[in-house]
Amino acid sequence: MSFNTLTYYWREAFASIFRNSWLSIASVGTVAVSLLILGFFSLLVVNANNFTRDLESGLEIRAFLKDGQSKDSIKKIKSEIDKISGISMAEFIPKEQALEEMKKSFGNRKEVLEGLQNDNPLPDGFRVRVSQADQIPVLAGKLSAIAGVDQVVYGHGLVERLVTATKWVRLAGVAILVFLCIAAIFLISTTTRMSVFARRKEIGIMILLGATNWFVRFPYILEGMILGFVGAVFAASAVYVGYISLSAYLEQSLPFVQPITDQETILTVLGGIMGMGLLIGAIGSSFSIRKFLKI
């Protein structure tokens, strides 16, 4: 492929983008919107995965004690808990410490807990860690059988629900993505089809003069890729700015939510958006040129 041919490809591609400028803008817009949603969905899924993993690793059982236990009976309960196999650690949490921890999790909104200092409604309890997460329901049952234990709480149901929710988010995400990609491909293919159609005579003459199929096809594929890429740049910028400000806002207002902020993950998602833009553009335009090359 000579340099001359390369400049020909670019010249032709840009010429037809500007010839059908409104349709080009519409394609760029569709690609941008589709990829914008794609970007946010991917970040949502990545975050949900991360959140689930965090929760699972921090999985624990809280065994709350009946009020007014003596130190002796607390010791007795502790030794009984230690006897149960499958429990890796049991730590006594007095009600004062429980309140402190709660305050911490409220972050800068801990004032709402002011005043509970003197009339602490929280019970004493044990924080129990297990070696295997799926043993939690069984062990929880054993813990609640111990005399002096009032209530046993574990986050197992929550985690399960979260895993299910993540799965659905991912599934719905994929479905929406596929749909949007098809729409974007369709629009790009319409745009390039217009330019192909406007120049079908020229294409016929090119074939007559012995142009290879690639020579005929490439300017249109390039056109599609340029449109897809420009859309992707818009989408990626919007995703980046939107996500950075959203995660900053979430960290401020919801301290227990920890959005992913490491550059590597975000850049991977942005890179994926760019790649999808090029791919969508190339696929869309190759669809539209195909039937004109059958001579």
Add this chain to the structure above:
Amino acid sequence: MINFYNVTKIYPNGVKGLNDVSLTIQKGEFVFLVGPSGAGKTSLIKILFREELPTRGQVLFYGKNISRLKGREIPYLRRKIGMVFQDFRLLPQKTVFENVAFAMEVTGASKKNIRYRVPEVLEWVGLKDKAKVLPSQLSGGEQQRVSIARAIVNSPMVIIADEPTGNLDPETSWELMKLFGEINKTGTTVIMVTHAREIVDSMKRRVIALYEGRINRDEEGGVYCNEL
């Protein structure tokens, strides 16, 4: 050299374009293809240009079997054949120069070669001064000269002209015929489909007359029609 061996072309609707046609055209020949419409002239050209495949039989173009060409080889066959049509098929938004240069661009020729070769060919067809003009500003004869320039710019082995004078007055037709004669003198094979009786009769070239898909007559120095 072009060889047709027992070539039959049947279209999907059952119409027979060619019926068991065998012929040989040597390098450097000037051949008129004559016959009424539907006789198979267009089928013959389309098969040679690999726009259509023969239903039966073999076609060799300089020893190469046209039916066995792979899709990606077809453009290279077409570059060896220069086509001239009745309706010129020029690109209206491109200038004369650009129209001729386009044939070279398509083959990936360098700018330098294009700048050298296109004026040369335009001078040869007598349109040196009209290089920057659009086809719509030219007469029919001049437009056909542009399309001839485009057909020969890549120095093809064969020129196929499909009724090149069909839309032109007799005087212009004669001038174009002289041009085709000169192309032929350089050793390029010329195959011309035509209905121009006077031209065929006075050029005294090989005439292949087709009728209902068969070769009715094939003679050197022939005339358009000798029975009537």
